[in-house]
Amino acid sequence: MKPAAFAYHRAHDVADAVGLLAELAGRGREPKAIAGGQSLMPMMSFRLARPSDLVDLGRLRELPGMAELGHAGPVLRVGAMTTHRRVELAARELGPGFAVLAEAMRYVGHLPIRSRGTVGGSLVHGDATAEWCMLALLLDAVIVAEGPDGRREIPAAEMFYGFYATAVEADEIVTEIRFTRAAPQAALTEFSRRAGDFATVAAAVSLEPRPDGSLAGGRVVLGGVAPAPLRVPEAEEVLADGTPGPELFAACGRAAAEAIDPPGDVQGSADYRRALTRTLVARSLGQAWERGGR
Numbered sequence: 326m327k328p329a330a331f332a333y334h335r336a337h338d339v340a341d342a343v344g345l346l347a348e349l350a351g352r353g354r355e356p357k358a359i360a361g362g363q364s365l366m367p368m369m370s371f372r373l374a375r376p377s378d379l380v381d382l383g384r385l386r387e388l389p390g391m392a393e394l395g396h397a398g399p400v401l402r403v404g405a406m407t408t409h410r411r412v413e414l415a416a417r418e419l420g421p422g423f424a425v426l427a428e429a430m431r432y433v434g435h436l437p438i439r440s441r442g443t444v445g446g447s448l449v450h451g452d453a454t455a456e457w458c459m460l461a462l463l464l465d466a467v468i469v470a471e472g473p474d475g476r477r478e479i480p481a482a483e484m485f486y487g488f489y490a491t492a493v494e495a496d497e498i499v500t501e502i503r504f505t506r507a508a509p510q511a512a513l514t515e516f517s518r519r520a521g522d523f524a525t526v527a528a529a530v531s532l533e534p535r536p537d538g539s540l541a542g543g544r545v546v547l548g549g550v551a552p553a554p555l556r557v558p559e560a561e562e563v564l565a566d567g568t569p570g571p572e573l574f575a576a577c578g579r580a581a582a583e584a585i586d587p588p589g590d591v592q593g594s595a596d597y598r599r600a601l602t603r604t605l606v607a608r609s610l611g612q613a614w615e616r617g618g619r
Contacts, residue, residue: 328370331376331379332379333378335383335384336385336508339388339471339500341595342380343471343473343497345380346358346498349378349470354377354378355376355377356495357376357380357495358404358449359379359382360382360383360405360440360527361408361446363434364442364450382498388405388501392468396429399425399506400505401419401423401507402501402503403501404444405459405498405501405502406443406444408439408440408441408442409433409434409443409444410430410436410440412427414427415427415446421509423464425464425531426460426504429456429529431474432456432524433436438521444502444543445502448468448484448491449491449499451553453552453555454515455548458484458553459527460513461481461502461554462482462506463508463531463544464507465481466480466503466504467481467502468484469502470499472498476500479556485553487552488552490553508531508544509616509617510532510616511532512531513609514605515527515528515610516601516604524548524549525549526549526602527593528546528548528581528609529547530545531613532564534569538568539567540563540564540565541565543564543610544561544575547581547606549598550585550586550602551585551587557580557585559580559584560578560581561581561582563576564610571607574610574611575603577606577610578604578605578607579603581603582600585602587599587602
């Protein structure tokens with residue numbers, strides 16, 4: 326299919342982009358900002374999305390990319406226009422606390438998609454199986470958005486509302502993402518029927534080891550089991566004060582599977598998604614523990 330008719334606008338700077346979005350929305354139109362376009366354009370082609378106007382952010386030099394990435398202590402700043410591929414190649418720049426970001430990029434589509442798609446665009450799109458949405462919850466990201474009323478900061482815990490719905494308003498654009506929680510022992514795994522497909526279920530985890538080898542706790546985030554990416558406190562409680570190893574990680578996987586109410590669709594039944602959850606959570610925890618040199 327072909328997209329429904331739309332008007333095209335090229336923004337010259339952040340203020341111009343915000344102004345265009347606000348003006349168009351005020352006229353009763355339904356504009357959308359577009360960066361890499363790797364999520365929005367396919368939806369438009371199938372007419373699942375029908376924006377009246379596209380505001381192109383591709384020429385905005387004010388939106389920093391990976392070249393202006395920097396981290397001080399436990400905080401990592403990533404420009405909204407940074408591509409998935411740039412992050413994939415940046416393991417050394419990210420350091421051990423954020424290495425999971427680079428490692429997770431291999432699951433994002435195929436190379437052409439990773440080379441064009443952007444971090445900010447993925448977060449605003451708000452797909453429940455998107456790796457960036459899960460990583461935002463895992464690493465306590467803060468999404469910085471610019472709008473007519475100025476800048477505001479959106480914690481990842483308040484970002485995702487449901488199916489492709491986020492806290493970013495129609496007249497705002499994301500300019501930067503700050504990851505505020507370093508996680509040297511973290512991992513993301515997922516299952517899809519073919520490489521590059523959307524995940525049926527995905528699991529992102531991190532561990533907080535003590536010097537004596539026990540766990541102070543951990544974090545478990547799931548994708549594909551709810552309308553939005555989901556932290557699972559029931560599974561995290563299993564990790565608190567636990568002794569790391571296959572038995573604890575399997576118990577955590579079981580707790581995660583029992584806590585969710587996943588949908589059933591052509592990709593798999595609810596029971597199938599629970600089974601995947603048990604396996605992927607335990608697998609991710611094992612990988613995270615190994616990355617600590619245990």
